[in-house]
Amino acid sequence: MAGAAIEFEGVSKWFGNHQVLTDIDLAIVPGEVVVVCGPSGSGKSTLIRCVNGLEPFQRGDLVVLGDSLASAGVRMPALRTRVGMVFQSFNLFPHMTVLENITLAPVRVRGLSATEAEKTARTLLERVRIPDKAGNYPANLSGGQQQRVAIARALAMQPKIMLFDEPTSALDPEMINEVLDVMTDLAKEGMTMMVVTHEMGFARRVAHRVVFMDAGRVVEEAKPEAFFAAPKSDRAKDFLSKILSH
Amino acid sequence: MAGAAIEFEGVSKWFGNHQVLTDIDLAIVPGEVVVVCGPSGSGKSTLIRCVNGLEPFQRGDLVVLGDSLASAGVRMPALRTRVGMVFQSFNLFPHMTVLENITLAPVRVRGLSATEAEKTARTLLERVRIPDKAGNYPANLSGGQQQRVAIARALAMQPKIMLFDEPTSALDPEMINEVLDVMTDLAKEGMTMMVVTHEMGFARRVAHRVVFMDAGRVVEEAKPEAFFAAPKSDRAKDFLSKILSH
Amino acid sequence: MSYQFKWSVLWSGQSGGWLLQGVATTLAISGLAWILAVGLGILAGAARTVPWRPLRLAGTFYVEFFRNVPLLVWMFFWYFGVPPLLPRGVQDWLFNHSAEFWAGMFALGVYHGARMSEVIRSGINSIPRTQFEASVAMGLTTFQAYRLIIVPIALRLIVPPATNESLNLLKNSSVALTISVAELTFQTRQVETYTAKAIEALTAGTLIYLVLCVSIAWIMARVERRFAIPGLIARGG
Amino acid sequence: AQPDTTAKIKETGVLTIGTRTGSPPFAYINKDNQWVGFSIDLVEQLVKPAVEKEVGRTIKIEKKESTPPTRIPLLSSNAVDLIAGTMTDTPQRREVVDFSLTFFYTGAQFLVKKGSPIKGVNDIAGKRIASQQGSTNAKIIREKYPQAQLREFPDQPAAFQALIQGQVDAYTNDGIQLAGLKAKSPNPGDWEVVGDFYSEEPYGMAMRKGDVKFKAAVDAGLRNGFESGKYFEIYDKWFGAKGELPYPMTPTVKAYLLKHSGK
Amino acid sequence: MLDLGVIVANFKFLVVQGLFGLGGFAGGTLRLAIPAIVLGFVLGIFIGLARLARSRFVSLPATLYVEFFRGVPLVMVIFWIWFIIPQLLRLPIPEYGVALTAFVIFEAAYFGEIIRAGIQSVPRGQVEAATAVGLTSAQTMRFVVLPQAIRNMVPALVTQMIVLFKDTSLASIIGYVDLTKAAQIVNNREIKPFELYLFIAVVYFVFTYSMSLFARRFERRLAS
């Protein structure tokens, strides 16, 4: 698809002999928010990690912001500055303050001066609603705060795409919303987002499209209203009945 | 209260100088299912861990199945055989098979013969719906299966009371129901249960009473219908709005 | 003067016999010391994790005192310092029954027991506290929880570091030559002084140690795999 | 190629000797922590001038510790040039090193606690005997008196310590060394040196085999000493009536030394 | 019973010569231990990194190096360097050089293992997060992995340094006049082993125990 921000073209991936992604075809246009869901082990994380090259794949092609990842020439670090990623387990650098976490890449990779980087960082901290935590170490923040710092850290590189891999599933229930709210803001500002999550409320409210995976394949793709109202596949029905009922 | 299975009478507890439980008064009658909820750090785990003596407390008294825990004479191991406990992180013994995990205490503590213990264990595995996993090691089970083994292990001592501390919050969303279903069965059979959980659906359907804690105090106690329809305190309202909206 | 190799010195004359005796003595002193070290290590390692201060202090004192002074000094201590404190009869008996061997064995065992206990303690500490809680929550006593749950898990976790420590013990048995224990290094040097062939003798001694260490490491790797807790220790060949 | 120590000394200006730290009065560290002794004086006063003459420059003496088990490897590894301590000249050792002229003559005896039943080499069956690892005495006991329980120690103090504590019943070494040990011990009266020499122990200085020029220089120095009487002055300093260890030279010994010096 | 006079009379020799190595003899425990620790650590960093290298041409020799030295007693290594290397190189090495070389190459194998384990102890997620913000692998190593790895390693490193410090007592067997040898020399003429060995045991203990206290403090600070 011309103009897609992310385009999977028959991507397949194996861990040893074990195939974890099978013939994935999927295109995401700029400004689109896609939620990926599916049972544990279905390949959601693997899928999203392919987009910024954390996982190599063996067949097919994946074009991200115009660069084909299958071709040899692509410079990964450069690509990654344009694709931000947020992990389930935050992965803040524990030996650095919040500010240092956020300014590390802008200074080291984009070559900003420390003062410039710090200015941007403070703006971002306001955006994720913790302006007063700049000097703290990650260990002294709650999970929700840590995850919001992680989002700020990714945004500091001014990425065109943001990837989220279960950003709220390591959080206490009361903190989930603070993170989802920040993500909702981002979506409203027009960021292109791929989000692996089980928060179906978020999917319903924010996503433009829901992608349901099972056993390494994209089984269903639909607008959220359609998906939640009437999932087409049995796998998706079963899955939704399990996670929506409790 | 006469005839209570568990009765807190002005229980207070400190960690060093930090008070984590303040004047708790709470009675639970045999057969009752009580769900404890509240923000992180409010003292829910501490409260429930007092019941089987995993945490000592400094003031007040706690009478469990007729034994006063504040009095010096009580033999903890004996009491604990009558109070089962299930943890958030399963805590199966990784070096033992499922069967060995379940029969350990009956053989070592209650002095059952290995064959008797095994018979009971197999019945329990059916009850938690994994009769075919007896020979597996915990590492080869999914989270939901591990937690069900943990429940069977606690039941093997034929306890009069079961305590659950966030039994589903370490689980993938699709597995939560398998555990909640087993707990629902238990409740229907008349087990006295204290359950710390954020699964409000379970609380609504199964609990006889919801206890809301904040900052080490019991702030609100009510039937689930009343609690969810119209929480009285602002703290509870705020809490419910946070965890029910996503 | 260019060196004239003469490897035959290793098997001609008494050299071969000496080296074999050396291996036997090394294995005997290390084996006995190992049993002592593991016993002391388990006692002290467990003592330092129990919730009773005097026992913890005793364990800490033993560990810190013994592992912080060089083994060489301990060799002299057990060989020269301790016997005079024993009753005359025991002294005579000891002096007639290889006192240097027993002193060396003790020095090695007690010294490495202190180090072994550190290995065991960190093994025990690496087991989540909640495992202990789960055990007592079922009605096990503290002692049963340690015996049935904590120690069995810890023992499996510590196989690799304990193997390392055991190899250190084997190698450190060479220090016993300073108190006249005729172990492998002693015999290597004996061969060297009798034949004046230093390279050959040292090569033989070095290779024997290597073979001993590699075989023990190999055996322990098999033990580790045999008793590995499924899913807990992901270690390949 | 033949070793050529004189060329090396000429180049570096240093003669490195291997000697003992605990064998009074031949070589030991005294109360002022200086490394002194009879063997060291012989090198300083007799050998050094001869070597200087040979290489045509002034040289310095450096000392390293060598013990019976280490001295031959040290020599062959070039770590030292000359062993000047208490090394016995034996035919077997001559297969691997060269010896200088004999500079002292003694024999193996036993050091025991006063009143010990051990009076000589014939009483040692079943007894615990300390020796130094790698020494000639150890070898003789091991081969000729296998009924004795031999304990070999890496150095003299360890062996003597074992004797003091009763770990062993006797310590065997060259008589003169035992006498030196006894004299320097805190309670000389507690100990006695017993037994006839059960071996002959002529001391020589050892050097790398086949180093003809160097050996000639060392021997020349010693021979000069015997001839000029300088040797006997040094002997007197250490073993004379007012010396560290009075040990008058018997005529037989004197004759032996002079005979072997080639006179 | 205890005759401390012998310590007083020889205090200067034991401490100045034995501990610091300032005296007439080649010696000194600290003069040997400190450079051995520093150099052994530096060599260990290279070995540890080499073991983690992706190329087998780099990792295999490093692995062999580590396995070899962990399979041989230190005493043997000292003898090798004392007797054999001079023979092969045809030039004598002074005691200090022998001891220093032996300790550095022997202990580097152990330091290398600690460094490798320290690097591997940093969670994968940290590397992924650093990679995901665009850092190169060298930058990831320098800014994210090594700073955390070194903190994780400190207790093990200090323990190994203590081991090395104590091991320097073995230099006495080649006539290097360290603390242990100095005590032996004094004992040669005074015959007061109990007092002398007790004294040096205390000196060793003071050094090693303060090192382990430091390690413990550090461990606790990290845990909080």
Ligand SMILES: Nc1ncnc2c1ncn2[C@@H]1O[C@H](COP(=O)(O)OP(=O)(O)OP(=O)(O)O)[C@@H](O)[C@H]1O
């Ligand atoms: N590094 C790896 N090596 C081998 N297999 C792997 C690896 N990572 C993932 N897998 C396997 O690939 C499959 C897909 O894993 P993935 O993590 O993408 O699933 P997921 O949908 O994200 O699951 P979850 O909801 O549990 O995070 C699984 O079967 C998993 O076991």
Ligand SMILES: Nc1ncnc2c1ncn2[C@@H]1O[C@H](COP(=O)(O)OP(=O)(O)OP(=O)(O)O)[C@@H](O)[C@H]1O
């Ligand atoms: N071992 C301990 N030492 C000191 N303080 C503790 C300890 N355990 C818990 N606390 C403190 O006691 C308070 C109550 O903790 P508790 O674990 O009971 O909370 P909770 O309601 O179960 O929270 P969560 O939902 O996060 O599990 C918290 O402030 C916590 O920091």
Ligand SMILES: [Mg+2]
């Ligand atoms: Mg995933």
Ligand SMILES: [Mg+2]
């Ligand atoms: Mg809790």
